Amino acid sequence: MLPSLRRFPVRASDALPRGLALLGATGSIGTQTLEVARLFPERLRVCALTANGNWEGLAEQARVFCPDLVAIADGRGYAPLKDALAGTGIRVVAGEEGLAEAATLDAVETVVAAVIGFAGLRPTLAAIRAGKTIALANKEALVVAGALVERLVREAETVLLPIDSEHSALFQCLVGEDTGAIETLHLTASGGPFRLRPTETFNDITPSEALAHPNWSMGAKITVDSATMMNKGLEVIEAHWLFGVAPEQIEVVLHPQSIIHSLVTFRDGSTKAQLGVPDMKVPIQYALSFPDRWPAPHARVDWRTLSRLDFEPPDPARFPCLGLAYDALRQGGLAPAVLNAANEAAVALFLQGYARFTDIPRLIEAALGETPPGDADDLDTLAAADAAARAAVEVRAGALAS
Ligand code: NDP
Ligand code: MG
Numbered sequence: 001m002l003p004s005l006r007r008f009p010v011r012a013s014d015a016l017p018r019g020l021a022l023l024g025a026t027g028s029i030g031t032q033t034l035e036v037a038r039l040f041p042e043r044l045r046v047c048a049l050t051a052n053g054n055w056e057g058l059a060e061q062a063r064v065f066c067p068d069l070v071a072i073a074d075g076r077g078y079a080p081l082k083d084a085l086a087g088t089g090i091r092v093v094a095g096e097e098g099l100a101e102a103a104t105l106d107a108v109e110t111v112v113a114a115v116i117g118f119a120g121l122r123p124t125l126a127a128i129r130a131g132k133t134i135a136l137a138n139k140e141a142l143v144v145a146g147a148l149v150e151r152l153v154r155e156a157e158t159v160l161l162p163i164d165s166e167h168s169a170l171f172q173c174l175v176g177e178d179t180g181a182i183e184t185l186h187l188t189a190s191g192g193p194f195r196l197r198p199t200e201t202f203n204d205i206t207p208s209e210a211l212a213h214p215n216w217s218m219g220a221k222i223t224v225d226s227a228t229m230m231n232k233g234l235e236v237i238e239a240h241w242l243f244g245v246a247p248e249q250i251e252v253v254l255h256p257q258s259i260i261h262s263l264v265t266f267r268d269g270s271t272k273a274q275l276g277v278p279d280m281k282v283p284i285q286y287a288l289s290f291p292d293r294w295p296a297p298h299a300r301v302d303w304r305t306l307s308r309l310d311f312e313p314p315d316p317a318r319f320p321c322l323g324l325a326y327d328a329l330r331q332g333g334l335a336p337a338v339l340n341a342a343n344e345a346a347v348a349l350f351l352q353g354y355a356r357f358t359d360i361p362r363l364i365e366a367a368l369g370e371t372p373p374g375d376a377d378d379l380d381t382l383a384a385a386d387a388a389a390r391a392a393v394e395v396r397a398g399a400l401a402s
Contacts, residue, residue, distance in 0.1 A: 010291050012109050012133045012158060017041075018288065019107040021048035021132070023099060026057040028219045029137040029163065033112050034061060036285045038205035039296055044288060048102035052119075053077055059084035066090065069105060069373045071098035073119070098121060103127035103160055110288060112163070113138040116221050117344050118386050122147055125379065126325060128160075135287035139238045139239050140344070142339040144386065145330035146241035147338065147377045160242070161287040166235055166281030169261035169274035171217045175291075177266070179244050186263040186271075187235055188255040189314065190215050195256065199318055200377040205357035207350065215258040224347045228360050233325020234343075237336055240329055247329050252322060254312045259301060260383040277301055320361040328368060334385040335371045341368035346397070355397045361398075363393045 018039065024030045030051075037044045043360060045184035046065040051058040055077035061086055062070045067243035069091045073080050078094040085092055085130050093101055103111050103123045112135045113120055120138035125145070126136055129152060136142065142149055153160050162168050166187045174182070194205065210227040211220060218226070225231035236250050237347070261283075263273040276282055277299040316323050328339040346363040355363065367389045374381045 002353065009238065013130055015109070016043050016070055017045040018043060019045050019047045019105070019109045020288070021050075021105060021108040021111045021127070022046060022114065023050045023103060023111060023120065023127075024116065024138070025049040025061055026051040026054040027116060028217065028222075029108065029112075029114035029284065032280050033114065033284050033288075036281050036288060036296075037065065037244040039285075040294060043294065045106050045107075047107045048105055050099050050102050050123075051077075052115075055081040055084065062090050063088065068107060069093060069102055071102040073099055090322055094314065099123040100126040103132065104130040106196055108132055110135050112284075112288075113141065114163070116140070116219055118144055118341065121382075122379070125149070125152060128156055128158060131156045131158050133158060133393075134160040135163050135284070137284075138158055139164055139234050140340050142241050143237045143340045143378070145376065145382055146336065148360050148379065148382070150241060151377065161290055162242055163236075163280075163283050163287050164235060164238060165278070165280060165283045166262040166385065167238060168286055170239065170264055171244060172274045172286065173262070173264040173272040174243065177264075181266045181268075182245055182249065182264060183267050184265040185239055185243060185245060185250050186265065187232060187239060187250065187252050188258070188260050188262050189225070189229060189232045189252055190256055190258045191254045191314070192229065194227055194318070195254065200360050203356055207353070210350070210357060213302050214256070215401050216280075218280075220351060221344070221347055224360075225343070228347075228357070229319035229320045229358070230321035230325065230347075231362075232314075232319075232387050233322045234340070236322075236325055237329045252314050254314050256310055257308075275301060301378065321364065323365050324361060324368060331368075331371065332376070333371065334374045334376050334382070335368060337376060337385045338367050338371045339364060341386040345390040345393035349394070349397045354401060359397065359400055363396055366396055367392055 011206045046067050048069045050071040053074040055216050071093045075094045080093045103126045111131040113124045115135040117140045123139045134371040210224045264272045328335040343362040346360040
């Protein structure tokens with residue numbers, strides 16, 4: 001059982017319909033969350049929606065779901081969004097404060113944290129402080145600020161439920177168990193598009209090749225993270241904070257079919273796994289329905305035709321980002337925040353054509369070597385470390401390119 005779930009009521013409130021604030025509504029997780037909400041109009045009520053710049057998409061969603069409030073992070077979208085929703089009675093707000101307002105509305109019981117990257121941290125912290133149940137997709141928030149998030153969740157006596165499919169799988173295996181009984185958490189990974197590609201051609205990998213994931217359809221940043229396996233590295237750190245286990249107890253295994261979403265081996269030698277067709281709507285729904293399970297038409301595995309499930313250990317030379325994430329977790333302090341910031345910056349540069357695929361781990365490793373001392377329990381210190389690591393990556397990438 002998650003440490004936070006052992007101490008507190010399972011949700012902020014059991015009342016249905018459950019009020020939702022959806023941070024990052026226009027993204028991959030956001031739109032799939034709305035597909036789930038559409039299945040359960042009597043159980044879920046969308047109270048707030050947010051986006052960054054995509055005001056057109058946000059306006060369209062708002063017209064369908066009629067939330068109380070919409071928030072657009074990039075202020076340039078405020079006027080056109082307000083115009084688009086004129087006469088609907090939906091309140092429109094903007095900026096960082098607007099996102100925090102969406103995350104803390106009285107009518108909201110669960111905040112779905114589905115902004116990408118460090119940008120999701122502040123509104124998630126605001127939601128925790130307000131005592132909301134957190135359905136967390138934004139793994140970067142936990143990677144950067146695990147100690148802070150853990151402390152605030154404890155102080156607010158609220159709960160944080162995972163949406164990430166591997167962590168939802170681990171959580172489903174752990175319901176009713178004690179974390180003290182865990183021997184090993186096995187995070188499964190598809191291996192992404194480059195599991196079999198000759199490594200001597202990795203310098204030539206293009207953004208469109210990295211964006212072609214074999215099993216999952218996701219936003220651009222996490223898709224590149226899956227290709228480098230930094231996504232799995234971030235998930236190792238996420239699992240550490242969610243389940244309170246040591247780095248040595250978290251193991252990654254390649255499983256190209258993505259049917260087993262993760263496994264737990266217990267001290268008595270028994271292993272539990274959670275399986276299903278790769279579809280994020282299932283873990284999203286579980287975080288929204290927990291502790292119940294709601295009947296839904298999501299695709300089922302056909303056990304009569306599934307003929308094999310394969311496993312292999314990841315090759316550390318092929319996927320250096322995975323080792324860098326373990327290093328950062330062991331190093332502690334601000335190292336995970338630096339790892340995350342350097343990765344976000346390096347992936348953005350790669351997608352824009354300013355860095356090669358193979359530069360991503362190099363830039364991260366160099367940034368980690370410059371991790372400043374400091375307290376990872378303080379948001380201002382974390383934000384300063386994040387900004388400094390991004391700036392250093394940009395300077396270094398410029399030097400690599402010239
Ligand atoms: P997307 O890039 O598809 O969507 C990101 C969302 O966040 C969009 O709504 C975007 O708005 C908004 N956003 C982006 N930048 C900012 C910002 N600076 N301030 C406020 N809002 C912002 O991402 P995904 O849905 O793929 O991923 C979301 C999170 O879920 C990530 O942390 C990812 O690691 C995690 N996750 C995703 C999975 C998936 O299947 N996609 C699986 C497991 C975890 P706009 O559209 O206006 O740009
Ligand atoms: Mg995942």
